[in-house]
Amino acid sequence: MKIVPFPSFRKAPFERLLEPHFEQLYRLAFRFTSHRDEAEDLVQELLARLYPKRDRLETVEDLRPWLARALYNLYIDTHRAKQRSPTDLSDAAASEHMERLGDESADPLEREVRRQNLQLLDEALDRLSEAHRDLLILHDMEGYSLPELKEILELPLGTLKSRLHRAREALRQLLSREPFDVIQRVNQ
Amino acid sequence: MNCKEIEARLDDYLDGSLGLKEQAVVESHLERCEGCRSELQSRRDLLALLRERPVPAMRPGFQARAFRQARQGRAGRIGFAAGFGSAIAAGLVLWLGLTVWWQQELPEVAQMQAMVLKLDEPKAVRLVFTAKEDIQQVEFVLELPEGVELAGFPHQREIHWRDRLDKGRNALNLSLLAASLGTSGEVVATINHAGQQRVFRIPVKTSDDVSGFLPSLETMSQMI
Numbered sequence: 001m002k003i004v005p006f007p008s009f010r011k012a013p014f015e016r017l018l019e020p021h022f023e024q025l026y027r028l029a030f031r032f033t034s035h036r037d038e039a040e041d042l043v044q045e046l047l048a049r050l051y052p053k054r055d056r057l058e059t060v061e062d063l064r065p066w067l068a069r070a071l072y073n074l075y076i077d078t079h080r081a082k083q084r085s086p087t088d089l090s091d092a093a094a095s096e097h098m099e100r101l102g103d104e105s106a107d108p109l110e111r112e113v114r115r116q117n118l119q120l121l122d123e124a125l126d127r128l129s130e131a132h133r134d135l136l137i138l139h140d141m142e143g144y145s146l147p148e149l150k151e152i153l154e155l156p157l158g159t160l161k162s163r164l165h166r167a168r169e170a171l172r173q174l175l176s177r178e179p180f181d182v183i184q185r186v187n188q
Numbered sequence: 189m190n191c192k193e194i195e196a197r198l199d200d201y202l203d204g205s206l207g208l209k210e211q212a213v214v215e216s217h218l219e220r221c222e223g224c225r226s227e228l229q230s231r232r233d234l235l236a237l238l239r240e241r242p243v244p245a246m247r248p249g250f251q252a253r254a255f256r257q258a259r260q261g262r263a264g265r266i267g268f269a270a271g272f273g274s275a276i277a278a279g280l281v282l283w284l285g286l287t288v289w290w291q292q293e294l295p296e297v298a299q300m301q302a303m304v305l306k307l308d309e310p311k312a313v314r315l316v317f318t319a320k321e322d323i324q325q326v327e328f329v330l331e332l333p334e335g336v337e338l339a340g341f342p343h344q345r346e347i348h349w350r351d352r353l354d355k356g357r358n359a360l361n362l363s364l365l366a367a368s369l370g371t372s373g374e375v376v377a378t379i380n381h382a383g384q385q386r387v388f389r390i391p392v393k394t395s396d397d398v399s400g401f402l403p404s405l406e407t408m409s410q411m412i
Contacts, residue, residue: 001316001357004328007349015255015340022251030243040250047258121237140238146205165199172234 014054031137065148124174132167253308302391305366310339315360319353327380333373335394339363366394
């Protein structure tokens, strides 16, 4: 069935520009805040701050890293001051997602191992330094490239690369201290 | 290179950021070193695990509310009750079908019972046009009553555009929401081609109270 395309050029410029990035901004906000309510607050606040400057959005060449940087800066300024609490994956949506992850394997034991691995990973991420955690969120979880990170974090490429190496190494070290080595268990 | 030097390059190897020459050296080493292969697999698995960390879905209707509140200059927490209510609306997709042109026995106007729209909770409506053959240069006109908006198209009461219809079924997906409460009227979708016209009329009310007005899918199909 043909879907008759709606004339997107008639959309208000603010929505037309931001809608393609909305889901990604929410994902990023959730990665930073670890809570859905706070993630929605952060995105809402970002939109409220951007709306009066909406004309400027049209002049931005690549909105993806630009918006990520705006969100990240807002998070640092307004949300990070609050004490970070462990990732909230207790709501139904997250549980369903965990179930789906588990369902990839028919083996209940493997599913359980995967669930435990994700839990240990969350605990290890919470123990990382903020700089390392932020970098892993942006690069390894949400797929921002190093050139994009250069714009988002305003750091030279060389610094980013070495920091990314150190962040991954720190995470591996934390996981290898677990009573059951996550990395080894994944391989089993 | 020894294993230590290779290990120092495994992250770059996984990121695809090694030069061709270094990449070949690493791959050659990996072919003959089981320890480094195992380390590479470990790192690959950890990256996969990072990417798999779940993100719960946004509350239904959050995007529309966020844009609306931004336009109104409001930031901060959006009430949970509003988000919860929208879960019902977001799950409802209304189908209206109308065969256009060369099938004269069907009515020229398709009409249905009133839809109730709530603030900031987009309700999906799919209008289906069935064409007997490809039709070029069809004009679409969408008219919205006071208090009703298309999600993402604030303050626009009438939208015109041109497109084509393919032979068979063609769908136009609308996402309607209330911009203010206590209004009623009709969303009118008109398609014009070669002097002929077909019209969809969708009566709408805007209210916080949906009881008694929410049409079911079954009701809608009987209207066609």
